Amino acid sequence: MESWGLHEWLEYQETLNPNSIDLDLSRIEKIFKKLDILPPKDKKFLIAGTNGKGTTVAFIEDILIRRDLKVGSYTSPHLISYNERIAINKEMVPDSVLIKAFKTIESVRDNVPLTYFEFGTLAAFLVLTQAKCDAWVVEVGLGGRLDATNILEPTMSIITNIALDHQEWLGDTLEDIAKEKAGIIKPLIPVIYGDDLMEEMIRRIAIAQESDLYVASIDFSLVNQDEYSTWNGLYNSIDNINAPKTWGFAEYKNLSTALTAIELEDKNLLPSEAELNLILKNFYLPGRFEKIVKNLTWILDVAHNPDAAENLLNRLEILPEKGSKYMIISMMKDKDISGFIDIFSGIISKWVVCKMDTERSLTSVELSEKLVTFGASDVTVLDSPKKAFNYVNEIASKDDTAIVTGSFQLVGPAKSWLKSV
Structure with missing residues (x-):
């Protein structure tokens, strides 16, 4: 000790x-x-x-x-x-x-x-x-x-x-x-x-x-x-x-x-x-609508309940209309998943779901099933945050926006990954 x-x-x-x-x-x-x-x-x-x-x-x-x-x-x-x-x-x-x-x-x-x-x-x-x-x-x-x-x-x-x-x-x-x-x-x-x-x-x-x-x-x-x-x-x-x-x-x-x-x-x-x-x-608070431009525009936000999702949507709608919006998402099992994802259903072009490195995380399959229930047609399922980040980085263009949200434990790895690429 x-x-x-x-x-x-x-x-x-x-x-x-x-x-x-x-x-x-x-x-x-x-x-x-x-x-x-x-x-x-x-x-x-x-x-x-x-x-x-x-x-x-x-x-x-x-x-x-x-x-x-x-x-x-x-x-x-x-x-x-x-x-x-x-x-x-x-x-x-x-x-x-x-x-x-x-x-x-x-x-x-x-x-x-x-x-x-x-x-x-x-x-x-x-x-x-x-x-x-x-x-x-x-x-x-x-x-x-x-x-x-x-x-x-x-x-x-x-x-x-x-x-x-x-x-x-x-x-x-x-x-x-x-x-x-x-x-x-x-x-x-x-x-x-x-x-x-x-x-x-x-x-x-x-x-x-x-x-x-x-x-x-x-x-x-x-x-x-x-x-x-x-x-x-x-x-x-x-x-x-x-x-x-x-x-x-x-x-x-x-x-x-x-x-x-x-x-x-x-x-x-x-x-x-x-x-x-x-x-x-000069105000800066990591993980709160944090904007990082690397290959494309990344928005990192720790929103994880419907109330925070409404504010995130409000801020996304202020951004200039250009390119596609990808949402990389993972959430804990105890969250209001349906209430959260329904808020973004009208503005997301492609969903990428993954499981975080914690037992409390919802599985990728469970989350993707909820997305499909809410009418999402373009859903990609990956088994780790790093794979999700790499995937979007490879397929997106410089005019696109990747939104990483749903949990502190997804946004943290995203920040680390963005520093490394």
């Missing part, structure tokens, strides 16, 4: 999974109290929601970094490297820092079982403490109420939106999912909600916790005009926002939510018009 590298530590954490234990926060809280974890007194953002969490985290990071703050973030899952999950000023931490944190946690764990995600969450909080970060921006892993990140006492709770996903964990209805995600609402801590669906449910929980709730379209908004946009916050506004032309509706909501959270935390942290436009000009 003393000589283990990062890979060995992560494999070890997989073996600790307390499958037979009720997933509550008591175990992780027990270890949390043994560690010298000391979050900052303010600027602690906890972000839940079905979609848009990563984008909202990235916006908040960029804005705070512009104010010369040391900003620590914790996100999941990763695309290529586990190190992506823990970043300081958007630079992922090295293996040595992670391993040191893992060793510290193991030394105080005393056989208390932790999940892979709980172990990682404690490591993240320990790393951010030791780095003396001025601000913490933390993305909830799954749900909210019972998520390991919910041991954090934030100064700002954010819920991006509510949509159907992870029903086997969070419940089958939007009401169930809203309750779980609103579980991050803490007594007297303000809440920003970046949507209006299930607003009444979230408001009831906020009232019960005596927390002020601020809702998109009611308390704040980002109005998209022809050339420029305007953010109208709670007490402040920013005009002449030059948002990227390829943004979908979700990106505007996420930016508006992030700005409002910053405003409520400390209005002096808000960017000027010029600063915000510079942030947006």
